[in-house]
Structure formats: C-alpha cells, structure tokens
Amino acid sequence: MKRFYLYIAIIPLFLLAGCESDDDDKAKIPDEVEQDEEYYTGGKMGTVFVSSSKAYKQAMPAIDQDAQLFQQFMRGERLADRSFVTNEGMGYSGLGPVYIRKSCVACHPSYGGRGQRVETFDTNDSKNSYLLMIYDPSNPATLPLASKYFTGMTQTRAVAPFKAPIDESGVKLTWHQYTDEYGNKYEDGTPYSAGTSYEGTLIYPTVEVAQDAILFKDFDMSKHAASIEATIGIYGTGLLDAISDEDLRAQYAEEQARGYCQGKIGADIDETGQNPYYPGPHPGRFTYLCTRATLDNGPGANALWNITNVTRPNRTSNYMTEEYARVMSEDTDVQTALGQTAEQIFNDLWSKSLKPEMTQEDYDAFMVWHRGLAVPAARNLDDETVQRGRTLFYETGCTACHRPSWTTRADYKPLPAISDQKIYPYTDLLRHDLEMKEPGRTKLGCRTTPLWGRGLMKVVSGHSDMLHDLRARNYEEAILWHGGEAKLAKDTFRKMTKEDRTALIRFLESI
Numbered sequence: 053m054k055r056f057y058l059y060i061a062i063i064p065l066f067l068l069a070g071c072e073s074d075d076d077d078k079a080k081i082p083d084e085v086e087q088d089e090e091y092y093t094g095g096k097m098g099t100v101f102v103s104s105s106k107a108y109k110q111a112m113p114a115i116d117q118d119a120q121l122f123q124q125f126m127r128g129e130r131l132a133d134r135s136f137v138t139n140e141g142m143g144y145s146g147l148g149p150v151y152i153r154k155s156c157v158a159c160h161p162s163y164g165g166r167g168q169r170v171e172t173f174d175t176n177d178s179k180n181s182y183l184l185m186i187y188d189p190s191n192p193a194t195l196p197l198a199s200k201y202f203t204g205m206t207q208t209r210a211v212a213p214f215k216a217p218i219d220e221s222g223v224k225l226t227w228h229q230y231t232d233e234y235g236n237k238y239e240d241g242t243p244y245s246a247g248t249s250y251e252g253t254l255i256y257p258t259v260e261v262a263q264d265a266i267l268f269k270d271f272d273m274s275k276h277a278a279s280i281e282a283t284i285g286i287y288g289t290g291l292l293d294a295i296s297d298e299d300l301r302a303q304y305a306e307e308q309a310r311g312y313c314q315g316k317i318g319a320d321i322d323e324t325g326q327n328p329y330y331p332g333p334h335p336g337r338f339t340y341l342c343t344r345a346t347l348d349n350g351p352g353a354n355a356l357w358n359i360t361n362v363t364r365p366n367r368t369s370n371y372m373t374e375e376y377a378r379v380m381s382e383d384t385d386v387q388t389a390l391g392q393t394a395e396q397i398f399n400d401l402w403s404k405s406l407k408p409e410m411t412q413e414d415y416d417a418f419m420v421w422h423r424g425l426a427v428p429a430a431r432n433l434d435d436e437t438v439q440r441g442r443t444l445f446y447e448t449g450c451t452a453c454h455r456p457s458w459t460t461r462a463d464y465k466p467l468p469a470i471s472d473q474k475i476y477p478y479t480d481l482l483r484h485d486l487e488m489k490e491p492g493r494t495k496l497g498c499r500t501t502p503l504w505g506r507g508l509m510k511v512v513s514g515h516s517d518m519l520h521d522l523r524a525r526n527y528e529e530a531i532l533w534h535g536g537e538a539k540l541a542k543d544t545f546r547k548m549t550k551e552d553r554t555a556l557i558r559f560l561e562s563i
C-alpha cells in the first residue's frame with residue numbers, strides 16, 4: 053500500500069518533467085524577474101491597477117492615452133450598460149420583437165462579475181445570467197442547436213403582441229447532490245468546503261422544459277435536452293483576440309504531440325465580410341465551446357444584435373428562426389393586434405433588409421469599449437503563501453491547460469497599442485473533457501476558462517460561483533470538479549496538505 057502512494061506522489065512531477073521539450077519554457081516556473089511582469093496580467097497596455105468593485109470596468113492604458121478612443125469607449129459603454137427599449141426615438145431603442153435580455157449587464161454584471169447560481173430560471177432576476185440552450189442530445193454540437201425551431205441561444209421573451217418561444221415558468225432547474233469516489237473528503241479526512249454551510253457536499257444542475265411551455269406545437273421536447281451556461285468575463289477579450297491564429301494552432305499541435313491533456317481546437321469560421329481587419333477563416337477561441345473566432349464577429353459583437361434583436365448596418369435581419377416568423381404570422385392574436393395579414397407579418401419578420409436601429413458610429417464605439425476593457429492587475433504575488441501556491445500551480449500540472457502566458461501578435465490592426473504584449477490569461481484557449489456529471493453541451497469539451505481577474509469576483513460581485521453552469525460555489529469546488537483529462541491534477545490537489553491547498557487557492561485569488 054505504501055508503495056502505491058509513493059507512485060502516485062511521484063507521477064505528477066514525473067509527467068511534468070517528461071512532457072517539456074527543451075525549447076518550451078511555458079510551464080517552467082518563471083524566475084523573479086518574470087514575476088514582476090506577472091502583475092501586468094493584461095500586459096503593460098492592457099492592465100489597470102484597480103482592485104475595487106469597479107475592477108472589470110476600466111479602460112486599458114491603450115485607450116486612455118488616446119482622447120478619441122477614450123471618447124468612443126465611454127459612448128460604447130453606455131450601449132452595453134443600458135437596457136434597450138422598444139419605442140423608436142427613445143435613445144436605445146429597437147428591442148425585440150423576440151429577445152433574450154434587454155442589456156449586456158443583465159447577464160454580465162460589472163462586465164465580468166458573472167451571474168450567480170440561482171434556483172429558478174427567471175430572466176427578470178438580476179442574479180440570473182444563464183443562457184438556456186435546447187439541443188439534440190445525439191448532436192449537442194455548436195450550431196444549429198435545436199434546428200428549425202429555436203435560435204442557438206434560446207429566446208424566452210417577446211414584445212407584445214409577439215409571443216416568446218418558451219414560457220419561462222415551464223423551465224425547471226434542479227440542483228442535485230453529488231458524492232465523488234472519495235466520499236467528498238480530502239486525503240487527510242477533511243470534508244470538502246469544511247467550515248461552510250455546504251461542507252462535504254457538491255452539487256450540479258439539470259434542466260427540464262415542460263412540453264406545454266413551448267410555443268411550437270409540433271416540437272417534441274422529449275427528444276431534446278436543455279442545459280444552462282453562465283457568463284464568462286468580457287474584460288480582456290480584446291487581448292485574447294490579439295493572440296495570433298498561428299500561436300493558437302501551435303499550442304494545439306504541441307498538446308497533440310505531448311500525448312496528455314490534449315485540447316481540441318475550435319473549428320475554423322470563415323469571417324470574410326464579417327471581420328474588416330482579418331477576413332478569412334479563423335479557429336474558434338471564444339465561448340465555452342469555442343464557437344466564436346474573432347472579436348469582430350465574436351460573442352459580444354453578435355450579442356449586441358442577437359440578445360436584444362437590435363438591427364444595425366451589418367445586421368439587418370431579425371435573430372429568429374423561419375419557423376418562429378411563420379408561427380407568429382399565422383397567430384390570429386398577432387394578426388388582430390397588428391391589423392395585418394399573415395403574409396405581411398411574415399415578410400416583415402423574415403426580411404433581410406430591415407432598417408438599422410443602431411448607427412454604425414454607435415456600433416464602432418461599442419467595439420472600442422468591448423476591445424478596450426482592461427484586465428485588473430495581479431495582487432500579492434510577493435506574499436510567501438502566494439509564492440508557495442504559485443509553485444504548486446505549476447507543479448500540479450494546472451498549467452498544462454491553464455497556460456500562464458501568451459504574447460499578442462506583433463501587428464494587431466484593430467488596436468495597434470496592444471500588439472506585442474506579454475499577457476497572463478492562464479488558458480490554452482482549447483477545449484478539454486473534464487467528464488463532469490451532467491455536463492450539458494460541454495460534454496463536447498469545454499474551453500479552459502481564463503483565470504485572470506477571477507480572484508476579484510468576491511469583491512466585484514459578492515460571490516464566487518464558478519464553472520460553466522456555476523455549480524462550484526468556491527475555488528475548492530471548481531478544482532474538485534476537474535475530472536477526465538484533469539483527473540491527475542484534481543487528485544494531486546486532494547492529496548495536498550491543508551496548508552498547500554490553501555496556498556494554491558491564495559494564488560488563484562491573487563491573479
């Protein structure tokens with residue numbers, strides 16, 4: 053028995069030693085000179101030294117130094133911050149006819165604060181940042197999710213007289229208890245999350261949607277699955293965008309060659325006509341499933357349209373399915389309320405040349421804001437416990453997926469000032485299968501979540517719910533849900549002394 057334990061203790065170190073090629077310094081523990089750089093999580097031009105509740109809302113130095121960019125940043129922020137309304141001429145108008153939420157902040161509080169774990173799916177609840185996904189369980193792949201009926205992100209709200217595709221009161225979230233193979237205890241016998249009200253427990257969600265809550269009468273929910281996905285941060289996404297495709301592909305090739313923790317790269321997306329700076333195909337790197345490639349055709353650029361259904365010069369159709377347009381046009385309540393025929397209603401809803409509701413100038417300003425949101429600097433890296441935690445983070449193999457640093461491309465055209473920056477996002481931008489219980493769509497592999505800035509979550513949002521569906525209530529649980537490709541890292545964490553576990557978490561809280 054003793055020998056068995058000895059082997060386990062040796063494996064992680066052995067693996068790490070064995071997997072590093074000589075020219076690869078990424079996972080070697082950097083010396084002190086480099087640690088000074090590590091405070092600049094977002095590089096010199098992308099980091100702000102703010103650790104208050106406004107930490108995720110700041111403009112990068114790259115924006116601050118240019119008066120025109122700063123002006124655009126402030127204008128763009130208003131578009132993200134305010135709720136859109138339906139009435140024309142009211143300022144931020146154009147909401148609907150069918151939509152998901154009224155604003156970005158409804159789901160991205162403080163732009164990276166992240167929503168909170170909730171018991172009920174209510175989009176009026178400011179804590180609820182979940183996107184509802186309905187998909188074919190035999191093919192949970194990216195798009196189209198539930199084919200002809202629902203949009204990729206499921207809409208649960210509509211502007212009268214239109215009706216929502218799903219009545220939210222029929223969406224049921226259930227949180228289940230989970231016990232892992234170690235009885236939710238560390239090797240030293242301590243229960244997980246000791247000292248909290250949820251000591252010794254782990255939980256995960258399932259989602260059911262009642263058949264009668266669905267607008268489409270011929271849609272069979274029993275043949276489909278539903279899951280929830282929670283927000284990631286918006287800050288720093290400009291810097292992730294500035295990493296070159298070549299470097300991302302090289303990371304992928306390296307992981308395939310090393311033979312363990314082999315991430316999957318997002319499929320190529322052809323952005324000709326979508327990205328004015330870099331047309332052509334790019335590998336997906338944003339969202340949990342890496343379904344979005346560049347920022348200019350990314351989750352934020354699209355959300356501004358598809359979350360609210362506000363049209364603009366480069367999005368002149370409604371975000372809806374043809375089936376929705378057809379069902380609404382044939383609905384007699386809608387016909388009566390609008391005083392229009394089915395054909396008129398359908399042609400209007402399904403038009404590909406609607407009047408833009410947002411100006412190009414507003415959209416451009418929005419993108420300056422989006423790209424220019426800074427990453428908060430790391431804190432306390434010189435502290436002795438944090439130092440110990442940092443060493444453990446490297447030694448435990450966390451860096452196999454949470455790649456500490458990248459250098460942005462030499463010539464990032466949309467915001468040249470953030471070119472050639474050494475940044476510390478702690479992600480490889482690739483998808484890994486952690487074999488979680490009820491993973492939802494992430495059973496296809498989930499992108500390694502960037503860890504930068506997360507340590508300030510408690511300060512910014514007052515909670516530390518993490519992972520793609522917020523099942524983890526703190527850092528301990530986030531690590532303890534790592535299985536599959538990351539099982540070895542989790543098991544090593546489980547076997548650490550209490551002091552070392554605390555130190556590792558202190559490090560995570562500092563970055």
Ligand code: HEC
Pocket residue numbers: 132152153154155156157158159160181182183281282283284285286289337338339340341350351352353355356357359422
């Ligand atoms: C319904 C809630 C909701 C709203 C509203 C929303 N988002 Fe998101 N957003 C999400 C979720 C959930 C994710 C995680 C993506 C996934 O499911 O894979 C996400 C991801 C993102 C990401 C990707 C981050 C990354 O690192 O991959 C960006 C950027 C983003 N959103 C920007 C925006 C912007 C800008 C707006 C407003 C125009 C917005 N979002 C509105 C729910 C929302």
Ligand code: HEC
Pocket residue numbers: 313445448449450451452453454483484486494498499500501502503506518519520521527530531534537538541542545556560
């Ligand atoms: C095999 C790759 C892999 C390894 C190794 C790995 N992680 Fe992760 N990590 C991920 C993925 C993928 C996610 C996102 C999972 C999800 O949300 O479902 C994640 C999420 C996290 C999160 C939650 C982030 C958030 O904001 O939701 C934390 C914290 C974390 N990892 C810490 C660690 C630590 C500490 C280690 C080492 C003990 C580690 N990880 C090892 C892939 C990995």
